[in-house]
Amino acid sequence: MSSHNRTQCGGGLALLAGVLGGGAAATLLGGLAYALWPGPDWRTGPLARDLESEIGTRPVAATTTVIEAEARPATVNRIMHVARGDTLMKLILKAGVDRREAHAAITALRTVFDPRELRPGQEIRLGLSAFGSGSSATGQNRAERLLSIGLQPSIERIVRVTRAPDGGFTATEAARDLDHRTVIAEGTIDNNLSSAARAAGLPMPVLAELIAIFSFDVDFQREIRAGDSFEVLYEALYEKDGTPAKPEGILYAALTLSGERLALYNFTPKSGRTDFFDAKGHSVRKTLMRTPIDGARLSSGFGMRRHPILGYSRMHRGIDFAAPRGTPIYAAGDGRIEMAGRNGGYGKYVRIRHNSTYKTAYAHMSRIAKGIRPGKRVRQGQVIGYVGSTGRSTGPHLHYEVMVNGRQVNPLKVKLPSGEKLKGEDLEAFARRRAEIDRLREATRGAGTLMVRAECAGEATDAAVPRSLLTPASGC
């Protein structure tokens, strides 16, 4: 990796923004939100199928509420979708259930699920007695009798409230029986990485993660050429019938660019901060980006120069990037906002304190991003503002400063603290992890996917690999 003197950061964000639209890119980079994965194969509503097998009918997803008569005419299953601002109580009342019953059922549900975690769009299935709780068949003022509530807080988990024989409610919670597999995707790039990745079946969230982890070393706009290739080994949950259910994180990713291979391994050191490391155990993450903006042209370097407005020579204590007005500016590293606002000749200005040694500053912004205020924490790559020409400036550009112990240094020359270098026990554990991942790559390559373990199903009876290859079980 050290032989790669690649441009920092920006390109990856730009490429991703191209693929997803800017807002989505930011979301994905923020949390790699798998919920956005839109692929046709990765189903997003397995609750529907689970309950489908339970009642033998297919819910209609396009409508907000559907009433389905079951084989037994006494029960109606009503599917409701949570809208913004809905509470579970509201939804149950909307279904015509008596408030006291709804309250009792929700109280039971609370033992396994916090109803405040409901998300808009989430599906809730209510089992109702078709004749209501009253014996009156006139339909006047009768309340529906609530028999059950079913919902799926995550792809792996189902919770259910059912009416007990004594008339009260009991809540149960079940893990869905999903398989945990590793999947390998490889391809050669003809045109761009995203089309090659799609052709290789790489789910969008995994592509987003791939771009994010390489963005410290690879400028995706300028460095990807036809004939370059990639390999990604990632984990995914699968339905029992072999349908992919949900992609999970990357274990290993490699890019071969102009014949040079960069390979990164996922590893969690004792510190608990999971990251990607090269084969030598050096973290890919740099503390700061040198170029906290996409596709910009360096228009003025660091050092003495004749000032374009003041007319005399003076020290230029940062570097300037010419870019169109409105171009997003990223936080160069994790840190806390120290200043955000007008600052004399700097115009609209943001300064971030990264640690006791490093600060970065960004000047002449047209606008400071929403929520960027002194004291606020920011993550590397987060948009903090937009290019402009406020303050003493002749045209839209970003003036960027890196401060080491309070003094401005040349951002292009300063030796940036690279991320962590593993040592001692961490390095030993990493070597074992690396060997395990390399074995998994080989074992997975033959089949395309490999059963690692049967998720939460007690014994991992389906495991097709020796135990030594198994990734540690989590959450079962």
Ligand SMILES: [Zn+2]
């Ligand atoms: Zn400047």
